[in-house]
Amino acid sequence: xxxxxxxxxxxxxxxxxxxxxxxxxxxxxxxxxxxxxxxxxxxxxxxxxxxxxxxxxxxxxxxxxxxxxxxxxxxxxxxxxxxxxxxxxxxxxxxxxxxxxxxxxxxxxxxxxxxxxxxxxxxxxxxxxxxxxxxxxxxxxxxxxxxxxxxxxxxxxxxxxxxxxxxxxxxxxxxxxxxxxxxxxxxxxxxxxxxxxxxxxxxxxxxxxxxxxxxxxxxxxxxxxxxxxxxxxxxxxxxxxxxxxxxxxxxxxxxxxxxxxxxxxxxxxxxxxxxxxxxxxxxxxxxxxxxxxxxxxxxxxxxxxxxxxxxxxxxxxxxxxxxxxxxxxxxxx
Amino acid sequence: xxxxxxxxxxxxxxxxxxxxxxxxxxxxxxxxxxxxxxxxxxxxxxxxxxxxxxxxxxxxxxxxxxxxxxxxxxxxxxxxxxxxxxxxxxxxxxxxxxxxxxxxxxxxxxxxxxxxxxxxxxxxxxxxxxxxxxxxxxxxxxxxxxxxxxxxxxxxxxxxxxxxxxxxxxxxxxxxxxxxxxxxxxxxxxxxxxxxxxxxxxxxxxxxxxxxxxxxxxxxxxxxxxxxxxxxxxxxxxxxxxxxxxxxxxxxxxxxxxxxxxxxxxxxxxxxxxxxxxxxxxxxxxxxxxxxxxxxxxxxxxxxxxxxxxxxxxxxxxxxxxxxxxxxxxxxx
Numbered sequence: 001x002x003x004x005x006x007x008x009x010x011x012x013x014x015x016x017x018x019x020x021x022x023x024x025x026x027x028x029x030x031x032x033x034x035x036x037x038x039x040x041x042x043x044x045x046x047x048x049x050x051x052x053x054x055x056x057x058x059x060x061x062x063x064x065x066x067x068x069x070x071x072x073x074x075x076x077x078x079x080x081x082x083x084x085x086x087x088x089x090x091x092x093x094x095x096x097x098x099x100x101x102x103x104x105x106x107x108x109x110x111x112x113x114x115x116x117x118x119x120x121x122x123x124x125x126x127x128x129x130x131x132x133x134x135x136x137x138x139x140x141x142x143x144x145x146x147x148x149x150x151x152x153x154x155x156x157x158x159x160x161x162x163x164x165x166x167x168x169x170x171x172x173x174x175x176x177x178x179x180x181x182x183x184x185x186x187x188x189x190x191x192x193x194x195x196x197x198x199x200x201x202x203x204x205x206x207x208x209x210x211x212x213x214x215x216x217x218x219x220x221x222x223x224x225x226x227x228x229x230x231x232x233x234x235x236x237x238x239x240x241x242x243x244x245x246x247x248x249x250x251x252x253x254x255x256x257x258x259x260x261x262x263x264x265x266x267x268x269x270x271x272x273x274x275x276x277x278x279x280x281x282x283x284x285x286x287x288x289x290x291x292x293x294x295x296x297x298x299x300x301x302x303x304x305x306x307x308x309x310x311x312x313x314x315x316x317x318x319x320x321x322x323x324x325x326x327x328x329x330x331x332x333x
Numbered sequence: 334x335x336x337x338x339x340x341x342x343x344x345x346x347x348x349x350x351x352x353x354x355x356x357x358x359x360x361x362x363x364x365x366x367x368x369x370x371x372x373x374x375x376x377x378x379x380x381x382x383x384x385x386x387x388x389x390x391x392x393x394x395x396x397x398x399x400x401x402x403x404x405x406x407x408x409x410x411x412x413x414x415x416x417x418x419x420x421x422x423x424x425x426x427x428x429x430x431x432x433x434x435x436x437x438x439x440x441x442x443x444x445x446x447x448x449x450x451x452x453x454x455x456x457x458x459x460x461x462x463x464x465x466x467x468x469x470x471x472x473x474x475x476x477x478x479x480x481x482x483x484x485x486x487x488x489x490x491x492x493x494x495x496x497x498x499x500x501x502x503x504x505x506x507x508x509x510x511x512x513x514x515x516x517x518x519x520x521x522x523x524x525x526x527x528x529x530x531x532x533x534x535x536x537x538x539x540x541x542x543x544x545x546x547x548x549x550x551x552x553x554x555x556x557x558x559x560x561x562x563x564x565x566x567x568x569x570x571x572x573x574x575x576x577x578x579x580x581x582x583x584x585x586x587x588x589x590x591x592x593x594x595x596x597x598x599x600x601x602x603x604x605x606x607x608x609x610x611x612x613x614x615x616x617x618x619x620x621x622x623x624x625x626x627x628x629x630x631x632x633x634x635x636x637x638x639x640x641x642x643x644x645x646x647x648x649x650x651x652x653x654x655x656x657x658x659x660x661x662x663x664x665x666x
Contacts (some may be wrong), residue, residue, distance in 0.1 A: 054391075054432060058389050094383070098383075098384075098386050273652075317387045318387070
């Protein structure tokens with residue numbers, strides 16, 4: 001196997017989050033399903049933006065958040081995703097590069113504006129997301145640098161990539177390159193409704209051996225196996241031949257393989273402000289643990305630690321230095 | 334006196350804050366004076382932005398922050414300030430209008446981009462600000478709607494307005510209109526270095542009876558009277574014929590008139606994250622108290638409460654509903 005140049009490469013939608021405090025009445029008035037992600041067109045985005053309160057603008061994107069977290073924790077990392085050469089695209093590019101993540105995807109010059117996600121945060125800390133995919137729809141297999149992907153120990157893919165039609169092809173190309181090069185492929189299921197849209201495809205990826213590591217939260221897992229019973233879903237997951245991680249919010253996480261199951265506690269926090277990025281940062285910590293050869297429970301503890309940082313403030317990019325935070329909590333990375 | 338249509342109108346630089354975590358080494362490497370505001374040109378802004386870490390973008394501007402806070406606390410409010418018709422200008426306009434603040438200043442179509450302030454937040458919660466004034470330099474006396482100002486109970490002006498040459502003329506026009514209409518004029522001294530630049534002018538405003546209410550923090554007060562001794566400065570302040578408020582961070586505030594002095598405690602907070610906007614929101618609470626006919630100590634308590642909310646997260650715009658927060662703490666507004 002040739003040498004690896006990167007610990008982890010992410011492929012995902014390049015999105016800037018536009019976050020506002022909200023309340024349940026606003027969600028109801030706008031027909032929004034709390035905690036979920038829905039796709040919207042630009043006109044709807046503008047209408048919703050006009051109705052939203054005071055905003056905070058922070059780079060986001062599920063896989064991008066994970067890659068930033070992994071880079072902060074000491075992984076060498078890169079990201080593939082599509083912005084347009086416009087102000088939001090510039091913000092996204094600045095923020096990922098300043099985290100020392102290699103980001104060389106060519107920005108689109110024409111076409112739709114850079115993607116944004118309008119995030120409504122209710123007082124319970126839950127986030128409800130409305131995504132205008134914009135330039136993300138211009139991500140194609142040509143954007144996948146074969147050499148870059150082949151040289152990374154782990155390629156991390158977000159389920160959301162199945163929404164823009166050509167991005168799915170980019171996903172499949174990256175996965176194929178990584179497998180051929182003997183690398184590990186990780187998939188995040190992203191969102192229960194996203195699983196609803198692509199259930200058969202996601203199960204196919206898992207069962208055809210195209211995925212080595214799967215991240216899901218409880219509702220995504222229920223959706224994947226179409227059951228309301230957690231133990232039923234877990235039994236099915238255990239029978240897939242993969243390393244799976246199920247995140248359960250304040251109830252911690254489960255690491256599940258065919259042979260073993262580890263339950264790991266959530267990291268205590270004083271106040272949950274905004275859960276945006278909790279799953280993304282959990283994956284960042286977990287994958288960093290794998291890269292640094294930690295055992296599985298420690299990988300999950302690192303994930304819990306990174307997730308705890310992110311839910312204590314607006315936005316899915318860390319405010320504290322995660323590596324320093326990990327060191328304070330006994331992790332040598 | 335004719336009826337008032339607004340409780341408070343603010344006049345200030347219309348700025349969007351671009352906030353990043355930083356450390357003391359970064360400040361030293363870039364020759365920055367911790368806790369201060371310096372003016373930079375666009376090229377310097379771009380260079381500093383490229384060097385800054387992960388950013389959070391939130392509308393700001395000192396007087397604008399105060400006006401938003403006052404509006405949230407139940408004041409009818411308006412704002413006069415200059416943006417360009419560009420993405421940052423759109424963010425500023427959205428955020429102030431969604432707070433139900435009247436904002437009808439015509440955006441510039443040509444010339445410099447909308448203003449931004451690059452804010453570096455150190456782990457001690459201190460903020461160091463680098464402002465590219467951009468379109469703010471296009472604010473002129475023509476932008477001051479005489480009828481609007483004459484109909485407001487309080488006109489609130491920021492000292493920073495003396496930096497863009499024509500904005501100072503707008504400041505003086507607004508102050509004159511308000512005085513002629515028998516309204517109260519409030520001035521925030523903004524920053525110790527700003528006081529250094531315009532000390533004689535600010536003292537002239539106070540002593541010529543052009544200012545009724547003055548807000549200063551300790552370092553601004555020291556700069557105003559060119560003394561390192563707090564009590565000396567306070568004695569001089571007491572002899573001016575105005576209502577003055579001195580904010581002292583965690584040591585609370587002093588309300589000072591020729592006849593009386595009230596010391597009011599700071600509102601306790603768990604963790605200071607980012608002090609950006611602490612003075613602005615203090616002024617918001619204090620002025621709301623005045624508008625609602627509270628006694629002076631209660632005005633200062635309302636100020637302390639609003640300041641406490643703002644320093645617990647990034648950015649100078651409230652995340653919590655300030656009116657609800659005030660109600661929880663026994664203030665009927």
